[in-house]
Amino acid sequence: xxxxxxxxxxxxxxxxxxxxxxxxxxxxxxxxxxxxxxxINVFGFFTLELGELGVFNFxxxxxxxxxxxxxxxxxxxxxxxxxxxxxxxxxxxxxxxxDGLSKKEFILSKFYTLVFFSLVSTILIGLISxxxxxxxxxxxxxxxxxxxxxxxxxxFVKLVGFFSLCxxxxxxxxRSAFALAFLFILFILEWITFGLIVWKFDASxxxxxxxxxxxxxxxxxxxxxxxxxxxxxxxxxxxxxYDYAVHWHEFVIVICWTALFIFxxxxxxxxxxx
Amino acid sequence: xxxxxxxxxxxxxxxxxxxVKDLSFSINKGNVYGILGxxxxxxxxxxxxxxxxxxxxxxxxxxxxxxxxxxxxxxxxGAIIERPNFYPYMTASQNLKLVCKIKxxxxxxxxxxxxxxxxxxxxxxxxxxxSLGMKQRLAxxxxxxxxxxxxxxxxxxxxxxxxGIHQIREIIKEIATxxxxxxxxxxxxxxxxxxxxxVVVLRKGVKLYSGRVDEMISSHGFFELKCNKQSELVExxxxxxxxxxxxxKDNLVTAFLNEPMNSEDFNKFLFExxxxxxxxVQRKESLEEQFLQLTDNQKN
Numbered sequence: 091x092x093x094x095x096x097x098x099x100x101x102x103x104x105x106x107x108x109x110x111x112x113x114x115x116x117x118x119x120x121x122x123x124x125x126x127x128x129x130i131n132v133f134g135f136f137t138l139e140l141g142e143l144g145v146f147n148f149x150x151x152x153x154x155x156x157x158x159x160x161x162x163x164x165x166x167x168x169x170x171x172x173x174x175x176x177x178x179x180x181x182x183x184x185x186x187x188x189d190g191l192s193k194k195e196f197i198l199s200k201f202y203t204l205v206f207f208s209l210v211s212t213i214l215i216g217l218i219s220x221x222x223x224x225x226x227x228x229x230x231x232x233x234x235x236x237x238x239x240x241x242x243x244x245x246f247v248k249l250v251g252f253f254s255l256c257x258x259x260x261x262x263x264x265r266s267a268f269a270l271a272f273l274f275i276l277f278i279l280e281w282i283t284f285g286l287i288v289w290k291f292d293a294s295x296x297x298x299x300x301x302x303x304x305x306x307x308x309x310x311x312x313x314x315x316x317x318x319x320x321x322x323x324x325x326x327x328x329x330x331x332y333d334y335a336v337h338w339h340e341f342v343i344v345i346c347w348t349a350l351f352i353f354x355x356x357x358x359x360x361x362x363x364x
Numbered sequence: 365x366x367x368x369x370x371x372x373x374x375x376x377x378x379x380x381x382x383x384v385k386d387l388s389f390s391i392n393k394g395n396v397y398g399i400l401g402x403x404x405x406x407x408x409x410x411x412x413x414x415x416x417x418x419x420x421x422x423x424x425x426x427x428x429x430x431x432x433x434x435x436x437x438x439x440x441x442g443a444i445i446e447r448p449n450f451y452p453y454m455t456a457s458q459n460l461k462l463v464c465k466i467k468x469x470x471x472x473x474x475x476x477x478x479x480x481x482x483x484x485x486x487x488x489x490x491x492x493x494x495s496l497g498m499k500q501r502l503a504x505x506x507x508x509x510x511x512x513x514x515x516x517x518x519x520x521x522x523x524x525x526x527x528g529i530h531q532i533r534e535i536i537k538e539i540a541t542x543x544x545x546x547x548x549x550x551x552x553x554x555x556x557x558x559x560x561x562x563v564v565v566l567r568k569g570v571k572l573y574s575g576r577v578d579e580m581i582s583s584h585g586f587f588e589l590k591c592n593k594q595s596e597l598v599e600x601x602x603x604x605x606x607x608x609x610x611x612x613k614d615n616l617v618t619a620f621l622n623e624p625m626n627s628e629d630f631n632k633f634l635f636e637x638x639x640x641x642x643x644x645v646q647r648k649e650s651l652e653e654q655f656l657q658l659t660d661n662q663k664n
Contacts, residue, residue, distance in 0.1 A: 097465050105453050176451075185449040188415045189466045189506075190439035363378075364417040 094199035095206055097191075101173065102203065108169045115165030116211050120218055123155055127222045145319055146226035149238035153315045153334065155219040156245040159211070160312060163249055166211075167256045170204055171269045174260030184364045197356045200257055208249035216242050244311040244336040251308045251344040251351075258351040261358050280305055307343040311336060366393040367428070368514050368545055369414060374423035376409050376569075383409040385569040386423070391514070391547060396540050398556035398577075399549040400655060401566035407549040408446065410566075411518050415443055428513075439467045442507030443516040448499040452492035456483060456502055459491055460509060467510045477505040481535060497528030504535055514545040521555065533558065557651040565658060572658055580654045584621040587630065590643030591617075597639050616643075 102108045127146060145154055177183040186196060216239075224230065259269040280303045287296035300306050313334040321331065369391040376384040384406040391397055399407045412418030414425050416434045427437030450459045460474045478484045481501040486494070494502065500520060507515055517536070521529040536559055540546055550556050556563060557577065564574040573580055591597055594615060601607045601619050611618040627646040634641060649657065 093465060093468075097462065100458070100462055100465070101451065104451070104458060180451060181447070181449040182451055184417050184445065186466060187417050187435075188438065188443045188445060189463050190435055190441075191466050192416075192433075192435035195435070361419065363412070363419055 091198075091202060094195055095202045098173075098199045098203040099206075102169065105176075108172065111165050111169045112207070115162050115169070116207070116214060118165075119159040119162040120214055123158060123215075123218055123222065127226065146222050148223050148227045148229055148235045150315070150318065150322070151219050151223045151227065152238045152241040153312070153318065155215055155222075156241045157312050157315050159215045160245060160248055163252055166204075166207060166249075167253065167273070168266070168270065170200075170253045170256040171260045171273075172266040173200065173203075174257065175264060175266030175269065178264040181364075187364065193359045194356060197257075197261075197352065197359060200355075201254070201352055204253035204257065205250055208246055208253065211249060212242055212246040215245065240336050241312060244341070247341055247344050247348075248308050248311045251304075251348045254348045254351040254355075255304055255308075258355045258358075261355040277305055301340075302343055304347045307340065307347065311340050311344060367391070368393055369425065369427055369547075370430070371410070371414065371425040372423055374410065374413060374425060375421050376406075376413060376418065377421045383569050384413070387566075387569070387571050388423075389564050389571065389574045391545065393513070393545050394543060395562050396546045396560045397548065398560035398563045399547065399566060400551070400553065400556055400563050400651075402551055402659075404568075405566040406569035407551075407566060408518055409569075411443070411445065411516060411547075411549060415441075415445065415516070417445075439510060440513045441516060442510065442512035442514070443518075444500075444503045444507050444520060445518045446522070448503035450491045450499070450502065450506075453490060455488050455490050456494075456505075457487040459502070460506055463506050463509055469510045473509050473511075477508045478502075480508065480538075481505045482531075497524050497531065500524060500528065500532060501535070504532070508539070512544065514547060515539060516547045516549075518549045519551075520548070521550075521552065553650075553652045553655055563651075565655065567659055577651065578648070580651075580658065583649055583654075584624045585646060585648040586618055586620045587627070588643065588645040588647065589617040589619065589641055590615055591639055591641045593639055597634070600634075600637060600639065 102112065145151070177186070183196065187193065191199075220235075223235065227235075229235075256269070256273065259272050260266065263269040263272060280300070283303070284296050284300045284306075287299055301310055313332070315334070317332055318334050321327075367390055371390065372388050374384055374387045375382065387406070387410060399410070401407050409418060413420045414427075414434075416438060427434060427441070451462070454462070456478065457474055460477070461471060463469075464471055464474065475484060475487070478487050481504050483498060483501055483505065486498065491499070491502070504517075504520070507517075520536070521532050524532065533555070536546065536548070540559060546559070548556060548560060560577055562575065563577050563580065565572040565580075589597065594612075594617065597617060598610060598612060601610050601617070606621060606623055606625055607619045608622045609620045611620075627644060630646075631641065631644060
């Protein structure tokens with residue numbers, strides 16, 4: 091396993107473009123969160139300090155940081171798609187197999203890499219959230235700190251799921267740019283299907299079915315936190331209440347998709363003549 | 365003899381096109397094999413199948429004793445297919461390091477093999493800055509990294525300039541003298557003739573011949589003759605059962621033998637008949653002539 095990871099890391103880290111993209115996708119959210127936690131003086135008119143709004147309180151901080159950080163996943167998605175695209179355009183996939191890598195090992199080395207980067211990202215976000223939280227949070231009891239850390243697990247599963255989808259599209263289409271276009275098409279398709287179901291049946295059924303779609307199910311793992319922040323400000327407004335928690339069935343759906351995408355990628359490579 | 369690769373009734377179809385049809389042959393340790401055939405005769409497809417990049421339609425093949433899986437067996441094989449494929453953004457030694465990681469070879473081999481192909485002084489240049497000849501030599505270095513049991517080369521001199529072709533051939537000959545089994549696919553007959561002891565001849569995916577180069581067609585060779593009394597010579601030869609076909613072109617007489625005869629006896633025989641030769645050469649057909657003869661025979 092380490093050998094396969096090591097192999098893929100060499101391919102990625104010696105490539106300048108992917109190095110920059112990896113840096114952007116992991117370090118940028120880290121700094122954005124860090125900066126937002128600082129006291130910012132806006133041209134001397136007023137000072138903006140998000141910490142005072144209570145958004146960095148435990149446990150809401152876990153929700154907020156994972157939600158924001160996951161918006162940066164698209165940068166690493168480009169890396170995932172191009173690491174497949176490059177293997178095809180350089181024909182190095184063929185050379186790798188001739189050199190004695192099996193097709194299974196090839197897919198696994200890609201999969202381990204995206205799990206590895208997801209893990210690194212999760213740990214980074216976990217650490218920064220913990221630090222900021224400890225600094226700003228009004229509640230510092232241990233039991234409150236560890237409450238809702240399942241958002242971190244959700245973040246990890248979400249990244250692995252999304253990158254597996256990218257891996258599959260990369261394998262399917264072989265060209266990085268087209269694979270990214272397909273990702274966008276899938277996004278539109280999900281909404282069109284949603285619209286069709288709403289039109290034919292009704293909105294509540296449509297929403298339930300939509301939660302099974304690949305992109306939507308990944309998004310659903312971490313719901314948007316704005317409404318929740320609003321809820322804390324206006325606790326008496328009942329219409330703002332919504333279900334923001336991470337549910338086990340949401341995990342199951344995303345993990346199933348992940349397994350399916352990896353399996354399909356392998357099948358695709360196995361059947362293909364290179 | 366120790367078997368390295370055995371192919372049994374291999375068939376590969378691309379849709380309605382049959383690229384390789386019912387092909388069987390085996391490769392034994394220590395010989396230099398050539399796979400001959402015109403473009404599109406299924407050479408690369410056959411190699412692709414045994415190298416795990418093309419899926420077979422029917423038949424079977426196994427490496428070594430048949431107990432190792434194909435991808436593990438490939439770690440003991442060195443192969444170059446068509447064009448050199450490396451990561452353009454990595455340097456030569458970084459590319460070879462990657463291959464070492466795949467094959468499970470020690471990094472110390474890298475410099476040793478770069479030395480053999482004469483690229484040691486450019487080992488820290490990026491692959492994309494290399495000329496085609498250098499890329500091809502790097503590919504050979506990469507194939508040699510694991511000190512392979514067998515080296516497979518598919519058209520290794522394709523697209524190279526004469527100097528590059530010469531360099532590659534010298535390297536191949538050098539490797540062959542060290543006892544490494546080599547399988548060389550090419551449509552360049554003189555290339556195969558210069559280095560190979562055994563050949564497999566393919567045409568349209570069908571095997572026409574496999575065996576030793578010099579036994580390819582049952583022939584005892586021919587004499588090329590010149591003399592001043594040409595008509596007498598031709599008449600004499602035509603009445604002799606030892607000779608089959610007689611060809612006359614300008615003042616050169618070519619006489620094909622039906623049974624073995626050495627040039628000394630032949631010269632003596634003619635001298636006794638009062639014919640004095642000004643030119644006598646005994647030759648066997650070149651691989652090119654044999655190849656054309658073989659492919660022609662099969663057409664009829």
